[in-house]
Amino acid sequence: MTQFGKGCHLHLIDGSAFIFRAYHALPPLTRKSDGLPIGAVSGFCNMLQKYVEDNAGPDAPTHVAVIFDKGSHTFRNDLYDLYKANREAMPEDLRPQIPLTRRATEAFNIACKELEGYEADDIIATLARQAREAGGRVTIISSDKDLMQLVGDGVEMLDAMKNRRIDRDGVFEKFGVFPDRVVDVQALAGDSVDNVPGAPGIGIKTAALLINEYGSLEDLLDRAEEIKQPKRRQTLIEKREQIELSKRLVQLDEETPLEFGLDDLEVRDPDPEVLLGFLAEMEFRSLTKRIADQLDAEAPVIPDTTPEGANPAEEGTPEMPAIEPDTYIWVKTAEDLAPFIDAAHQRGWVAVDTETTGLNEMACDLVGISLCTEPGEACYIPLAHRADSDGGLFGDGDLAEGQMPMQAALDLLKPLLEDPAVMKIGQNMKYDAKIFARYGVRIAPIDDTMLMSYAMNAGLHGHGMDALSERYLSHTPIPIKELLGSGKKMKTFDQVPIEDAVKYAAEDADITLRLWTLLKPQLHRNHVTRVYETMERPLVPVLAEMEMAGVQVDRDTLSRMSNAFSQKMAALEAEIHELAGESFNVGSPKQLGEILFDKMGLEGGKKGKTGAYATGADVLEDLATEHELPARVLDWRQLSKLKSTYTDALQEHINKDTGRVHTSYVISGANTGRLSSTDPNLQNIPVRSEEGRRIREAFVAPEGKTIVALDYSQIELRILAHMAEIDALKQAFRDGQDIHAMTASEMFNVPMDEMTSEIRRQAKAINFGVIYGISGFGLARNLRIPRSEAQGFIDRYFERFPGIRTYMDDTVAFAKEHKRVETLFGRVIHTPEIAAKGPRAGFAKRAAINAPIQGTAADIIRRAMIRMPDAIEKLPATMLLQVHDELIFEVEQGAEEALISAARTVMEGAAEPVVKLDVPLVVDAGQGKSWAEAH
DNA sequence: CCTGTCACG
DNA sequence: GACGTACGTGACAGGG
Structure with missing residues (x-):
């Protein structure tokens, strides 16, 4: 040596x-x-x-x-x-x-x-x-x-x-x-x-x-x-x-x-036995052989241990046995369950599905669990099926025979479902994860076939299991309607006879596993592995937590508002009937149209494809300058909307156990990467009208806490400035200027200090129009100006910011060539309609222009949300809601500023390190006892 | 079940 | 030259 x-x-x-x-x-x-x-x-x-x-x-x-x-x-x-x-x-x-x-x-x-x-x-x-x-x-x-x-x-x-x-x-x-x-x-x-x-x-x-x-x-x-x-x-x-x-x-x-x-x-020669042994253990066939040749040693034999069924890493379509619901196992005892748990550990993966008494994860009960460890080998573990499947008078609450005690089954499954070495595969796993969480099981890690499909095929087709099964497995799953019926007599899953439930439930797990074996290797080929791994999969636990946290909504506030709305509506209705000279259903566009245009003979009645007059707000607003009735109808409609969709409906959504409202976000709800919110939709709570905004007063912080809201300022325009490389816009954002005023100044040659709110308003409409794939017609309608004038604005805008037109043209050209567009983070949005002829082509074009901008903004807030739990871990704060460019938190009093600081850092830096934007992201914050105050 | 309407970003 | 047209959602009511 x-x-x-x-x-x-x-x-x-x-x-x-x-x-x-x-x-x-x-x-x-x-x-x-x-x-x-x-x-x-x-x-x-x-x-x-x-x-x-x-x-x-x-x-x-x-x-x-x-x-x-x-x-x-x-x-x-x-x-x-x-x-x-x-x-x-x-x-x-x-x-x-x-x-x-x-x-x-x-x-x-x-x-x-x-x-x-x-x-x-x-x-x-x-x-x-x-x-x-x-x-x-x-x-x-x-x-x-x-x-x-x-x-x-x-x-x-x-x-x-x-x-x-x-x-x-x-x-x-x-x-x-x-x-x-x-x-x-x-x-x-x-x-x-x-x-x-x-x-x-x-x-x-x-x-x-x-x-x-x-x-x-x-x-x-x-x-x-x-x-x-x-x-x-x-x-x-x-x-x-x-x-x-x-x-x-x-x-x-x-x-x-x-x-x-x-x-x-000091450099040492490798020991052939050790090196080749390791490579063989890893089953690197060609590398083992190559190194064995070089070392002049015998290559160890690597047995071909391909398990029956499919290996998701393999190329091509795996061979799979036919789907046969009759062969699925009804797990009645711990002994029946053991082989599935063993197989899951051995494979390192298992498909999981839960059956429940309803679709609201926060207000339904677990009925059974199905598992599948390889195609065709699936089981169903019934846990809470009722004996009186026809809903008889007696024995309510009696459990059917052949079921494990729920706690015993969960005790056996929990170690598997929480084992970091075993991948749990599901279709829409957020649902199952929330159910399990309510039963004390934190399922992880997870893969989700719905999200895989979404990452690869947004814009091409839906991502529900039935659609995926039809498309990728050429198999129609047993319809749930066959088990539950429909309409008034619809059963809940705990009333389904177990023999039927086994076939349906285990089939779901089987199909999910098959879809996984097909879709997982396709992610890489479609270049969306990063999208899936960093912006889809990690979002599942984050959203599950938010949804389970819920938001406190004050029933009394809503109830009082409902009553007030009722009274006002009744008064308006009487007034409207008086003006019309007859009684009719104000809520019926058909009847209203006939009153306005046939009976009263107002000008401008246009019939749609169904033969009914259009009575949209824009039509009524035009009529309102001449007549009182349409103006009253507009008032009535606003109140009707607020009452039915918000003050009444929200009360129904207050959970009995938690006293809070728990929305559900659909990760694959929008093709652009945005989330959608359902049951209730908390992403469209009124804010634009004074009257509507008051509904936000009902969204409150509990005693001792504060609502904090942080929202990205002008995020889509900033992204546009970056993507289209518009220096003037980029600089304006860097300088913290009023972007609409600056646009107006550039377009109309008005110095900033002489800016009027009217000119600024027009520029703002143009800025938004650009994001939507502007057209003279659309802008004209929005600004209520002649088309020629609107077109003049657009021409001037493109003259001043030629990069925007280039960006739009390039984006459309890309979409035409590839039938898809992409966000800055690589999210793919397919645009098959771009090849269409006729008016549909226009839609597709504008959607293609909008998608990368809207989608990039969606990616950024997703990234922020995924990082948020770690960033606020030490703070007494909970992330509650997302509204596209805004995050709402609940925080203990006293920690507001710490939360704002931590959350703002995450949000403003959320693009990095993958994307370095040429413009700063700016986050505004507000706080108060209610959402109304925080916004 | 579809359509029109309207709430949000 | 005509055709229709701002992008993305979800909920509710009416009407077949």
Whole structure:
């Protein structure tokens, strides 16, 4: 053994970089025999193998180590608790692969090092220093710019993917300074990926300029007063502390307390038996063979242990047995259940479905659970079917024979359903997760076939199980109507005879599992794995929590309002009948139309396709200038709407047990990525009219708490400015200007200080029109101006902001070519209608223009919501509602400001690190005892 | 069940 | 030149 010294060459491999590169480069492969996710390990081994091959020549290293990160908390988090705070959580299928990459490194007989509390970069820095001081050479295999500060004095970097060496000049190219000043530049420029704050408004270019002028960061900060640019000077003076903190964050620790020396890293040949044994264990067939050839060793035999049924990682359509509901198992005892639990553990996955007495997860009871571990092998565990299936008078509450006691079954299932190593597969898992939660089971991890379909095929078809089964399995599931009937005599599921329930329920689990085997491998092929993994799947538990939390709604307030509305409506109705000269149903558009246009003979009656006169608000508003009756009808309609949809209906939605209102969000409810809200819809609570807004007074915080509302300011316009690259708009947002006034000023050549509210209003309508795929007709109708005038506005707008027209044209062209559009985050919205002829083409065109903007905004708030639970974990606060660009919280009094600060940080940074917007995202906040006050 | 209407972003 | 037209949702009432 030679001591490390002159002539020695140390290679330091950045292990985490290898892992992430491997993970993202490869489809989600799984081990054939048991489905263990293995894609990243496979890529990692291939990269190590390539590394060994590439470095066998005359310049071969004498010493080598792969360095890994360990733990998520490092000394940098003690310096700054937000360090790396906006990092994406590690994908669930990557986590179990991390220890395997360590084993892979050891199998290659390469030293594998990590240290709790330190990042890999610090270990690399320390080893590089030691090697340099010993007179040896160092090559760091990584492309991480944070390591560039180490280059020089015999230390180089090697970007293994691009096979490019980075020396002092290479660093200068990247940072504009040599390695010894890289940390100074990084301290100023900050880093959005690691969440290093830096100096706001200063990027790498400016930072390098300053450092080169003043020599060092310290000198720059000491002499900051001398800087000519006022903004820059102010930033450097005011943010000095933040900049110095940033420097400490980016400065690598070269004195990491290592418990090994350079000599321990000497290159060793792999032991063929160990290496091949590991590769065979992972079932990497071709790599095992290739390495065996190279080592001149016998390749171990990897048995073909494909389980019966399908492996979701395989390409093509798996062979599956026919769906036969007669073969499903009725689980009556723990012994019947055991084989399914065992099979689930063995496979690593199980499809799960719950049957309940109703569709409201917060107000129904669990009736049974079905499981499926492979296509065709499904069971149903009835738990609460009633003996008197025909609903007889006697024995109400008596349970049918052949059922396990519910608690006994749940006790057996809970460990499986909560086992992090077993994937629970469902169709619309949010529903089942909420049911289980009410029975004390926190189901995780989960996969959801509905969300897979949505991620891949939004805009192409629905994502309900029946539709998916028809489409992908050519199978019509047993209709629920066959079991429950319909209409007044409809049964609940606990009244269904168990023999029938077994077929229906187990079939659902079987179908779900089959869909999963088909859809899961398609995610990658459709390039939506990231969308699914980061914006669909993680949303399920977040929404489940919000829905279960519910929002407190004050019944008395609503009730009082209902009564007031009733009285006003009655008065209006009498008045209307008086004006009409006869009594009729004011709520009937048909009757109203006949009164207005036939009896009273008003002008402008237009019949729709059904032959009825149109009596929409716009029509009535026009008539209202001449006559009193339509004006009264408008008033009546507003009250009728408020009463029936809100003050009356909301009371019905107050949950008996919790006393709160629990909406249900549909993740796949809108093709653009927006959520929708049902039962009740809490995303359309009135706000625009004074009268309607008062309904929000009924949404209150409980005693001792406060409602806090945070909403994105102008998020869609900001996204438009970014996507269409409109410099003037981008600058206006950066400067915090009134964007509509600024648009008006640009378009109509009116100076900002002479702006009138009327001109601003028109510009605002145009700005919104642009987002919707503007047309002269639409704008004319909205602004109630002649079409020619509206068209003139649009022409002028495009003249002033030509980039907008380019964006719209490009988007439509993209949609025509690909039959889809995409958001900035890669969400796909299919636009099959874009090829249509006639008026439908117009719809499709405008939808295609709107979808990337609306969808990107939807993606951003989804990302914020997914990060929110961790961000507010330590605060006495609960996220309750989402209204497209707004999040509503409930927080204990006293913690309002802390919540606003934490939530705002998450929301404003939600695009990062995947997308760096050219415009800031701004979040406005409000608080009060009710939603009305908070908004 | 479909249509018209109207509440929201 | 005519055709219709702002984007995305959900709930309710009326009427067949």
